[in-house]
Amino acid sequence: MQGLIDFVQKLGPQRLVAMGAVTLALAAFFGFIAFRVAQQPAGILYADLAATESAAIARELDTRGIRYELRNDGATIAVPRDLIPRLRMDLAAKGIPAGGSVGYEIFDKGDAFSATGFMQNLNQVRALEGELARSIRALERIQAARVHLVLPERRLFQKDRSEARASVVLRVRGELEAGQVRAVRHLVASAVDGLKPARVSLIDEAGRLLADGAGDETPGGVAAEERQQGFERRLRGQIEDIVASVVGRSRARVQVSAEFEHNRVQQTSETYDPESRVIRSTQSRTESNATTEGKDGQVSIGNELPGAQKPDGAAGAREQGQKQEETVNYEISRTTRTETLEAGRLKRLSVAVLVDGVHAKGANGEATYTPRPAEELQRIAALVRIGIGFDKARGDQVEVVNLRFAETPPPLEVREPTLLERLQMLARDEMLRIAEIGVFAVLSLVALIFIVRPLVRQMLAPAEPVAPPGVPTVRPADGTTVSGAEAPGMATGLPPPNAIERLGERIASQPQEAAAILKTWIRSAA
Numbered sequence: 001m002q003g004l005i006d007f008v009q010k011l012g013p014q015r016l017v018a019m020g021a022v023t024l025a026l027a028a029f030f031g032f033i034a035f036r037v038a039q040q041p042a043g044i045l046y047a048d049l050a051a052t053e054s055a056a057i058a059r060e061l062d063t064r065g066i067r068y069e070l071r072n073d074g075a076t077i078a079v080p081r082d083l084i085p086r087l088r089m090d091l092a093a094k095g096i097p098a099g100g101s102v103g104y105e106i107f108d109k110g111d112a113f114s115a116t117g118f119m120q121n122l123n124q125v126r127a128l129e130g131e132l133a134r135s136i137r138a139l140e141r142i143q144a145a146r147v148h149l150v151l152p153e154r155r156l157f158q159k160d161r162s163e164a165r166a167s168v169v170l171r172v173r174g175e176l177e178a179g180q181v182r183a184v185r186h187l188v189a190s191a192v193d194g195l196k197p198a199r200v201s202l203i204d205e206a207g208r209l210l211a212d213g214a215g216d217e218t219p220g221g222v223a224a225e226e227r228q229q230g231f232e233r234r235l236r237g238q239i240e241d242i243v244a245s246v247v248g249r250s251r252a253r254v255q256v257s258a259e260f261e262h263n264r265v266q267q268t269s270e271t272y273d274p275e276s277r278v279i280r281s282t283q284s285r286t287e288s289n290a291t292t293e294g295k296d297g298q299v300s301i302g303n304e305l306p307g308a309q310k311p312d313g314a315a316g317a318r319e320q321g322q323k324q325e326e327t328v329n330y331e332i333s334r335t336t337r338t339e340t341l342e343a344g345r346l347k348r349l350s351v352a353v354l355v356d357g358v359h360a361k362g363a364n365g366e367a368t369y370t371p372r373p374a375e376e377l378q379r380i381a382a383l384v385r386i387g388i389g390f391d392k393a394r395g396d397q398v399e400v401v402n403l404r405f406a407e408t409p410p411p412l413e414v415r416e417p418t419l420l421e422r423l424q425m426l427a428r429d430e431m432l433r434i435a436e437i438g439v440f441a442v443l444s445l446v447a448l449i450f451i452v453r454p455l456v457r458q459m460l461a462p463a464e465p466v467a468p469p470g471v472p473t474v475r476p477a478d479g480t481t482v483s484g485a486e487a488p489g490m491a492t493g494l495p496p497p498n499a500i501e502r503l504g505e506r507i508a509s510q511p512q513e514a515a516a517i518l519k520t521w522i523r524s525a526a
Helices: 002-038 051-064 081-093 117-137 178-191 224-247 374-388 419-425 428-460 499-509 511-525
Strands: 042-046 069-071 076-080 142-150 165-172 200-204 209-211 252-261 265-292 318-341 345-355 358-361 367-370 397-402
Touching: 002 428, 042 051, 042 081, 051 076, 051 081, 076 081, 117 142, 117 178, 165 178, 178 200, 178 209, 178 224, 224 252, 224 345, 224 374, 345 374, 374 397, 499 511
Parallel strands: 165 200, 345 397
Antiparallel strands: 042 076, 069 076, 142 165, 200 209, 252 345, 265 318, 358 367
């Protein structure tokens, strides 16, 4: 304990104050670094928010006492990453953010008794537009959406009614495929009474027309050319997956040409079966007659009366006849068939597949090329035919050819990813976190080397002897200090013990410095 007290007294008050200040500064610096390193990194709670939504979320976070950051002029809000899932659920339960649109909650705020019929109808349209916009924004590639509905009012004694129409403005990430555009149109049409998908117009933020709402499009809701390109692209991807599993990736080239029938055809045919007949009606008719002729051809009224006696020798010839007719009507079975062939039928399909041979290394280490056998090409062609639904009667064609590609595939080597590749696989937030920790580590190392170490050395160095007033101090080339205090006999006249011996040793070892001291004393005395 006494040694510690002596050490503190030896340092002096100035050094103690300096050591305290340096200690506090270093403690604050390293405390800040420890706080930043241990602090949970911030994550994006919501992005692309409107000013009203940002204000509502910020007010809610202030109420909860949660630290947050506003970025991109308030459009993005960042909070600690571990709080994001819970905050999103809590805010969603309160209807925040509302997505910049008003939904069915508009009816919870108004007074139903004082609202007029016009206001009720207007609020209904607004609520329907807002709910549709929220549903559309739930899709992956759609960032924002706005819906406009035109619902004609049905009036009394009105014979013709205008059709409902809708316009949708989208802000998308990348580009929407034809199927996604069709899905949006059917989503809007299914939610509105009397609205057809062909009456829904879609445009993006760049002003490009994604779907025309004129109602005169081809069946399916997309243009014929887009439908053909989408079909060919999908079929080409399926064939490439099949062939790549056999010959390897980037070792096959596939081209698909599909021909569609764009005319709408209606066919009506009647078929009669002569073997199948049924009696429909039967008509029978029978006729009989009798004729008697008198003698010499004399015919009188008396002769023809009933019970009249024939004159002698007047017996004449008698003629009788009978006629019978029968008419039978048969019903033959008949089949009538009406078939309507819609536009867009697949008329013909042609597929060309080009595959590379087998690349390998020979005995001397050189790359060798071997063509693929014909049996393997036939099996690949059979797989392609099954995959595309080959129809020979339709005129489909599939051709698989083996040719050597111009470029040689690089050798496949299984190796561990490098440090740079591992860093590239990290997420952006993780990379920023690692960079922040690295910067703090470098700053700490610099502070230790260039600030803490020199200060500690200076504070722990022995105190230099102070020369009396009027006696200068001389620093030799070796860094030691020689002053008048080291020649006490000349300066004060009271030499301490062994002072003369030490002074002689110093003068013998450093004669030039001793001469300089003597010259200085002589000048100061003069």
